[in-house]
Amino acid sequence: MSGVVRAMEGKRRMVLYDEVGEIKKGPWKAEEDEVLINHVKKYGPRDWSSIRSKGLLHRTGKSCRLRWVNKLRPDLKTGVKFSAEEERTVIDLQAQFGNKWARIATYLPGRTDNDVKNFWSSRQKRLARILQTSSASSSTNSHKSTVQVQAPAFLDISPVEAPKFSSSTDEESVAKSQTCSSSHIDDNDTIKMVLFQDLVYPSTLTHEQNTLQLDYNTSQKKQFPEQESHLSFPQIPQLQPDFSLALESQDFVNRLGDPNFLDEFEPPCFVPDRSCQIPGRAESNDTVDLDTFISDFPPIDLFDDIEPLPSPSEWP
DNA sequence: AAGTCACACAACCGCATCATA
DNA sequence: TTATGATGCGGTTGTGTGACT
Numbered sequence: 400m401s402g403v404v405r406a407m408e409g410k411r412r413m414v415l416y417d418e419v420g421e422i423k424k425g426p427w428k429a430e431e432d433e434v435l436i437n438h439v440k441k442y443g444p445r446d447w448s449s450i451r452s453k454g455l456l457h458r459t460g461k462s463c464r465l466r467w468v469n470k471l472r473p474d475l476k477t478g479v480k481f482s483a484e485e486e487r488t489v490i491d492l493q494a495q496f497g498n499k500w501a502r503i504a505t506y507l508p509g510r511t512d513n514d515v516k517n518f519w520s521s522r523q524k525r526l527a528r529i530l531q532t533s534s535a536s537s538s539t540n541s542h543k544s545t546v547q548v549q550a551p552a553f554l555d556i557s558p559v560e561a562p563k564f565s566s567s568t569d570e571e572s573v574a575k576s577q578t579c580s581s582s583h584i585d586d587n588d589t590i591k592m593v594l595f596q597d598l599v600y601p602s603t604l605t606h607e608q609n610t611l612q613l614d615y616n617t618s619q620k621k622q623f624p625e626q627e628s629h630l631s632f633p634q635i636p637q638l639q640p641d642f643s644l645a646l647e648s649q650d651f652v653n654r655l656g657d658p659n660f661l662d663e664f665e666p667p668c669f670v671p672d673r674s675c676q677i678p679g680r681a682e683s684n685d686t687v688d689l690d691t692f693i694s695d696f697p698p699i700d701l702f703d704d705i706e707p708l709p710s711p712s713e714w715p
Numbered sequence: 716a717a718g719t720c721a722c723a724c725a726a727c728c729g730c731a732t733c734a735t736a
Numbered sequence: 737t738t739a740t741g742a743t744g745c746g747g748t749t750g751t752g753t754g755a756c757t
Contacts, residue, residue: 424726424727425726425727426725426726426751427725427726445742445743446742447742447743448741448742448743460741460742460743461727461728461742461743461744462726462727464742464743464744465725465726465727466725466726468744469724469725469726470725470726480723498746498747499745499746500745500746501744501745501746512744512745512746513724513725513726513746514724516745516746516747517722517723517724517725518723520747520748521721521722521723521724524721524722525721525722528721
């Protein structure tokens with residue numbers, strides 16, 4: 400640690416000062432906030448470094464800016480949890496943009512990149528824990544062939560409107576193009592598929608799913624030109640019939656680690672309605688209802704061969 | 716009541732990019 | 737053109753709090 404402890408504040412938090420420049424670190428006091436707010440009122444949200452050079456605060460410009468952007472800005476939704484709609488927006492945009500939190504935050508009024516980042520981080524941890532729990536429980540129940548998996552409460556999200564893109568940059572045009580009609584895949588299914596996606600391919604599917612979604616939308620637009628869509632759904636790879644069959648096999652588990660595994664599911668691999676036919680049973684009327692499919696998923700030993708969730712630093 | 720855990724939040728750090736002299 | 741400082745962004749870590757045991 401380059402700094403030295405000069406003072407203690409509060410119960411446990413320490414206020415640190417840089418050894419050379421008397422740079423204060425740690426939590427902000429109300430008086431400091433006031434100084435910062437007054438500076439912004441006078442000069443606008445810029446010249447952060449001048450705050451220190453003028454001797455107003457012993458904080459770095461970076462620290463001042465961060466405090467303003469993340470906490471003091473008047474248009475922030477402080478203390479308000481992410482709504483279901485906001486959650487879906489983040490999930491959707493993360494799939495499109497990756498970990499571009501600042502960019503994603505621009506679609507969420509009152510939210511900062513830090514908010515979005517923290518939300519996503521918490522979500523990933525939750526999913527990792529679920530994955531771990533599933534893995535642990537499966538190892539003790541591997542003799543069973545099926546298991547009922549209850550979706551965690553945080554995923555029980557009621558249907559909400561997908562994010563609306565009000566401006567019209569090129570990227571947003573792409574976003575608009577990556578849409579589909581809600582008459583074919585309802586919102587509950589979407590959420591379930593998000594769960595499915597996150598459990599099986601945590602943070603790895605975005606490229607494939609974007610590709611697939613684009614292909615799908617192209618074909619859907621040709622098929623349903625009158626439904627020029629206004630809803631943008633999370634970019635979810637829907638299941639092809641082959642997929643549901645694969646789930647019945649232990650081979651599926653073994654193939655999860657195969658980098659070319661997804662290639663077997665050629666686009667457009669979307670379910671046009673709430674049920675899909677099982678291959679090989681096409682002549683019969685044997686279909687799998689999506690609800691049944693999800694509730695029966697995953698097989699008890701599905702996660703046995705899956706590597707632990709990579710840390711964010713290991714993401715591509 | 717005390718300990719543990721999960722979660723939300725705040726803030727720092729390192730690096731990249733931009734602006735300007 | 738280059739050096740330098742300012743700013744922005746993403747990753748990470750530390751702390752407080754509430755729920756649960």
